[in-house]
Amino acid sequence: MVVFLLVLIVVLALLGAVHWYVWRRLVRDVTTRGSLPRRLGTVAVVVLPLLSFAALGSSRAGAPFVIQQAVAWPGFLWLALLLYVTLALAVGEAARPALRAWLARRDARAAVPATAAAPATAPVPVLVPEAAPAAETPAEPAEPQPAPAEPAGPAPAEVSRRLFVSRVVGGTAAAVAAGTVGYGAYGVLRGPRIKRVTVPLAKVPRAAHGYRIAVVSDIHLGPILGRAHTQRIVDAINSTQPDLIAVVGDLVDGTVENLGSAAEPLARLRARHGSFFVTGNHEYFSGADAWVDHVRELGLRPLRNERLEIAAGFDLAGVDDIAGESEGQGPDFVRALGDRDRARAAVLLAHQPIVVHDAVRHGVDLQLSGHTHGGQLWPGNYLAELANPTVAGLERYGDTQLYVSRGAGAWGPPVRVGAPSDITLVQLASKQA
Incomplete structure (x- = not known):
């Protein structure tokens, strides 16, 4: 508990510092004191993070679903905007001195006096009659002259240059961040694209050569992504005409009561050997048992x-997610794989890539996973690499191959940058073919 509180304090302090920096560069430095834009900008920098906290906590707090939807869009989008506007402003810091120096040199060249170019004329001598010498009088002491006053602050030209530079850098950073987030949101709302991967497996018989498994993970139905998002995914999967469909966890961010109807298009999934589902960590935040029952009603096993x-000649296994261990429902590899014939190829559905080491010990040939989102928001992929053996794509661990999908949805901000969403059509290749 103490560690959690310390981490929370550090996170809140960091968020506070980042918001202060953004307020300083995008509000204080580009507006005049007391102006309406400054007041509105200050209010926004206070209200938007509060909406972000509300978006993150409203579901677990049991808020009405309509409230969750109301705070989700502004709250989550602000988190993505905050990330990229902060990065853009940080890059802009390097440009500030150079831009100000260039403006100063330009102003200095423009301020050359016009008289400097005019030719000098010789003075005309004037004859003045000599006056009679005056009686010497004692010279009066000169009155002391006041010292020149020190400037009270930067010159008006310097103030103007600072304001101009702040507005150029701030405006550019805001435009880059908005464009990045807008394009990333479009990618999520447009729906995932089909990715095709061929995986050769030594134990797969000739009859299974070319067998197609449609892998979809991390759909994340919730206050933002709903029924239309599910329908786009179902249409994309069915268009590939797979032999088998694997939904490998994190289907939802919410309860069956709120999101059951959003998942209903899954009932229209079509594959020769059926559709299968394993839990992800987010199911255990949303009532895993209720969701397992619901997807079974929709025709998924x-x-x-x-x-x-x-x-076709191989074994298909699935294990519960690690998050279920808190409820006594974690992965049980012995139960799923312990007594099988190891002469047959085994394909394992497991939400988190980190269990690949258990898969290796139990002779799994191919593990299909998700969970990482490919990092979702660059540079989040570097953080994802710290916690996962593979962030996206196909890699080998001993005799086991691991394929990790980037997922079909998004958690938190409905935005992806550098990690486009996908549905993967995995085609098995027999070495006997």
């Missing part, structure tokens, strides 16, 4: 630490 034989 949950694999909860169990295995079945696919007619």
Whole structure:
């Protein structure tokens, strides 16, 4: 508990410092004191982070779903904007001195006196008659002259240059951040694109050569992504005509009561050997058992630490997510894989890539996972690398290959930058073919 409080204090302090920096560069430095833009900017920098906290906590606090939807858009989008406007302003700091120096040199060249170019004329001598010498009188002491006053502040030209530079850098940073977030949001709302990957497996029989598994993860239905998002995903998957569909966790961010209707298009998924589902960590934030029952009603088969034989000639297994351990429902590899025939190829559905080491020990040939979102918001991929063996794509661990999807939705901000959403069509290749 003490560690949690310390981490919370550090995070809040960091957020406070970042918001102060953004306020200083985008509000104070580009507006005049007491002006309406400064007042509005100050209010925005106070209200927007409060909406972000509300968006993050409203679901777990049990707020009405309409309230969750009302705060989600501004609250989550502000988090993405804050990230990229801060990065853009930080880059702009390097440009400030150079821009101000260039303006100073330009102003100095323009301020050359016009008289400097005019030719000098010789003075005309004037004859004045000599006056009679006057009686010497004692010279009066000269009155002391006041010292020149020190300037009270920067010259008006310097103030003007600072304001101009602040507005150029701040405006550019805001435009870059808004463009980045806007394009990233468009990518999420447009829906995921199909990615095709061929995975050769030594144990797959000739009959399974070319077998197609549609892998979709991290759909994240919630206050922002709803039924239309699910329908786009279903249409994209069905267009590939897969042999099997694997939904590998983090389907939802909310309860069945609020999001059950948003998931209903999943009932229209079509594959020759059916659709399968394993839990992700977010299911355990949203009522995992209720969601397992609901997806079963929609025609998906949950694999909860169990295995079945696919007619094409390989085993398909699925394990619960690690987050379920707090509820006694974590992954059980012995139950799912312990007594199988290891001469057959095994494909494992597991939400988090980190369990690949267990998969290696149990002779899994291919693990299909999600969870990472590919980092979702650059440079988040570097943070994701610290916690996951693979962030996206196909890699080998011993005799086990691990494929990690970037996911079809987004958590928090409905924005992706540098990690476009995907649905992956994994095609198995038999070395006997």
